[in-house]
Amino acid sequence: MDRAPFVTASSLAAERDADIVLLLADGEPERAFDQLMARYEAKVYRLCVALLREPAWAQDLAQDSLLRVWRALPRYDAGTAALSTWVYAITRNRCLTALARRPPLEVSWEEPAVQEAAERVAAPEPPPEADTGAAIRRLVDQLPEAQRRAITLYYFEERAVGEVAVMLGLPEGTVKTHLHRARATLRQRLA
Numbered sequence: 001m002d003r004a005p006f007v008t009a010s011s012l013a014a015e016r017d018a019d020i021v022l023l024l025a026d027g028e029p030e031r032a033f034d035q036l037m038a039r040y041e042a043k044v045y046r047l048c049v050a051l052l053r054e055p056a057w058a059q060d061l062a063q064d065s066l067l068r069v070w071r072a073l074p075r076y077d078a079g080t081a082a083l084s085t086w087v088y089a090i091t092r093n094r095c096l097t098a099l100a101r102r103p104p105l106e107v108s109w110e111e112p113a114v115q116e117a118a119e120r121v122a123a124p125e126p127p128p129e130a131d132t133g134a135a136i137r138r139l140v141d142q143l144p145e146a147q148r149r150a151i152t153l154y155y156f157e158e159r160a161v162g163e164v165a166v167m168l169g170l171p172e173g174t175v176k177t178h179l180h181r182a183r184a185t186l187r188q189r190l191a
Helices: 009-016 018-025 029-052 055-075 083-101 112-122 132-141 145-156 161-168 172-190
Strands: none
Touching (some): 009 083, 018 029, 055 083, 132 145, 145 161, 145 172
């Protein structure tokens, strides 16, 4: 019986980025970074949005992450991790550091934006058939953080389990567990 060779997600990622790694090895970091930006700029931003849940803040941290990638690019070691894994790890770590350092929000009831938000919260919910997508998104937003991140990347960003694992810095089995538990919770809440 002929068996297909075992190919891991990391080896596919390394293969996908071989052109960028080759440019680095040839001493062309500027060209390598240009190709890296074309391939990963949008992905880095989406990872930041998934982790931070604030598009404007995510944009700032995505740019900061890419600046960090640029500065560290000459020291990248292809033998340690696939380029995408390395880029996502820098991005994830930057976002988690920013979240940990973020001061708690101070809210004043006197602010018009806060009053508007309170009125929206107090407003009656539209009938479920009105906007199923928004209702599901609200249910996903209520999930525990790890499950919400996994569901967001897997379903809304249409990532493979291996990519989600790399982006979140988790083993694939843990991502599958988060997805399973999140689906079970969502089924229960929808019933």
